[in-house]
Amino acid sequence: MKPISTVFAVVALALLAGPAPAQSPAPAAPLASQETNWPGVTAHLTEFRRKGNTLTAKLRLGADAKSKFEVDYSEVYLMDAAAGKKYEVLKDDKGAYIAATREGWPEKNYGDLEAGQSVLLWMKFPAPPADVKTISLSLPNMPPFDDVAIQD
Amino acid sequence: MFRVALVPLALGLASAAGAADGVPYPDAWALETEAAAEAAVARLGADRSRNIVATTRGIVGLDLALGGGPRAIKATVADLKRAMADLGARESEIEVRIELPSDVLFDVDQADIRPDAAQALAHLGTVVRGYTGPVRLVGHTDADGSDAHNLDLSRRRAESVQAWLVAKESVAAARIATEAKGETEPVAPNDTPANKQRNRRVEVVVRKR
Numbered sequence: 001m002k003p004i005s006t007v008f009a010v011v012a013l014a015l016l017a018g019p020a021p022a023q024s025p026a027p028a029a030p031l032a033s034q035e036t037n038w039p040g041v042t043a044h045l046t047e048f049r050r051k052g053n054t055l056t057a058k059l060r061l062g063a064d065a066k067s068k069f070e071v072d073y074s075e076v077y078l079m080d081a082a083a084g085k086k087y088e089v090l091k092d093d094k095g096a097y098i099a100a101t102r103e104g105w106p107e108k109n110y111g112d113l114e115a116g117q118s119v120l121l122w123m124k125f126p127a128p129p130a131d132v133k134t135i136s137l138s139l140p141n142m143p144p145f146d147d148v149a150i151q152d
Numbered sequence: 153m154f155r156v157a158l159v160p161l162a163l164g165l166a167s168a169a170g171a172a173d174g175v176p177y178p179d180a181w182a183l184e185t186e187a188a189a190e191a192a193v194a195r196l197g198a199d200r201s202r203n204i205v206a207t208t209r210g211i212v213g214l215d216l217a218l219g220g221g222p223r224a225i226k227a228t229v230a231d232l233k234r235a236m237a238d239l240g241a242r243e244s245e246i247e248v249r250i251e252l253p254s255d256v257l258f259d260v261d262q263a264d265i266r267p268d269a270a271q272a273l274a275h276l277g278t279v280v281r282g283y284t285g286p287v288r289l290v291g292h293t294d295a296d297g298s299d300a301h302n303l304d305l306s307r308r309r310a311e312s313v314q315a316w317l318v319a320k321e322s323v324a325a326a327r328i329a330t331e332a333k334g335e336t337e338p339v340a341p342n343d344t345p346a347n348k349q350r351n352r353r354v355e356v357v358v359r360k361r
Contacts, residue, residue, distance in 0.1 A: 035229070053193040056180050085201040090192040096176045098189045103174035122180040124189040126200035143228035 030060070031149070036142040040065030041113065043142050049151040050127045054090065057137055058122040063113035070110035071121060073097040075140040078125050080132055087125045087135075099123035232282040235275035247359050248279060254293070254309060254352035261297075263308035265316050273313070276356065277321025285359030287323070289313050290331045292338070292355065294348035299334060307332030313354050 030044035040063050047058035055078070061069050076099075078087040090098045096106035100121045109121055128135055128150070138144040177185045193200060235241075242249045257269045265273070280287055291306030310330035317323040340347035 052186070052190055054186070054189040056189075058180060079204065080201075081204070084204045086204050087201050090189050090196075092176065092188045092192055093195070094176075098177055098185060098192060100180070101175050101177070106176065124180070124185070124192075126193045126196060128201070143230055146228075 032145050034142045034145060036061070036069075038063075038067045038069050038141060040115070041067050041069060043139070045137065045145050045148065047122075047151065048137070048148050050130075053127050055087075055125045055127045055150065056122060057125070058120065059139070060118050060120050061113065062118040063115055065115050067113050068111070069113060069119070070108065070141075071139060072108040073099050073101070073123060074107060075138075076123055077138055078128065079136045079138060079144070080128055081136065083128075083132070085128070087128065089123045089125060097123065231278055235278040235282075238275050239272065239279065241279060245360075247285070247357055248283065250276065250279065250356040250358075252276070252313070252354045252356060253349065254354060255349055257313065257354065258309055261305065263305060263312050265312050270320075273316050273321065276313075277317060277323060280317060280321065280323050280327075280356075280358055283358050283360045285327075285361045287317075287328045287359070288331065288355075288357040289328060290333055290355040290357070292333050292351060292353050293335050294351040295335045295338070295342035296348065299336075303332050303334035306334050310354055313356075 030046050031048055032045045034043045034045075036043050038061075042062050042064070044060045044062060045057065046060055047056065049056050073089040076089050079085075080087075092098055094106075097108075100109055100123070101107070102109045102111070109119075111119060113119060130152075132150065134147045134149050136144045136146045137148055177188065179185060236243065236248065236250075239250045239252070252272065256272055257265055259266060289310040291308075291310035293302040293306050295302075297305075307330070310332060314325070314328045314330050317328060318325045335342070335351070338347075338351040339353075340350045342348050342351060
């Protein structure tokens with residue numbers, strides 16, 4: 001009985017560990033892509049949707065080579081240069097970013113990527129006014145996604 | 153005994169997984185996530201956006217100096233790479249070297265920038281602004297004309313490029329130094345029109361930092 005319990009405990013611990021980067025099943029065609037300064041990693045913007053009072057951005061970081069990534073959501077924002085406005089990632093009432101965070105790290109996500117792996121990131125912003133049809137998305141360690149059409 | 157023990161263990165695992173993988177918001181479109189986001193927006197009230205002017209003063213200054221509207225503030229890594237490729241830049245660990253053909257920049261025996269040189273100089277501006285180090289502009293001529301005339305012409309041409317970078321491309325004047333070499337440092341023998349053309353140039357050296 002004891003060895004069996006040990007096995008289950010190990011399995012349970014493995015399942016409770018933080019979300020590991022995984023192979024993406026049949027990813028959708030990206031809206032835009034950018035090279036990053038993480039070697040071999042390309043960022044693909046796959047969703048950029050306004051719904052209610054929020055805008056949700058989804059990105060897939062895909063690696064061609066073994067690499068690391070780290071995104072601190074305090075450095076992520078939308079910029080409407082024409083209106084002179086900047087929108088930051090939303091936080092809940094406990095101060096955690098409403099985004100794909102790493103377990104134990106409510107302000108960021110990070111991890112290792114093997115060649116061929118990818119990881120999905122998402123984040124929510126206050127929605128720009130309805131008459132704003134395009135806006136730029138800035139993330140650390142890569143050029144901004146400029147003038148991305150907002151999906152309504 | 154074994155099966156009985158499995159049930160609560162399995163339930164425990166499901167419950168733990170449902171406790172959100174240990175992260176507050178495992179799914180972007182889960183009802184809980186959307187509710188938290190809407191609540192966050194409501195808490196922000198009228199402060200849902202920040203004013204760029206207050207937070208990125210330097211960028212706005214560059215925008216105004218460029219006179220190109222809000223889009224002009226966004227020079228990306230890709231823009232820099234493209235500009236360097238268009239100019240045929242040679243890059244080392246510490247500097248970027250570019251040779252601008254004088255025939256593109258100036259009319260014969262003149263030192264005023266030709267209007268159609270604007271695109272090449274805009275690319276040069278992108279490269280120069282992409283780095284923080286000092287910039288050296290070195291004017292060269294072919295061997296036609298007297299030494300003194302060519303020295304003066306090469307000086308005036310280097311200074312014209314400097315003035316353009318300062319006035320049109322928002323490069324700080326203090327970063328740029330000019331030199332005149334006249335006909336003293338040819339890159340080819342002055343024996344054919346093609347070789348002379350190669351010698352008529354403004355050499356740009358941008359230290360990366």
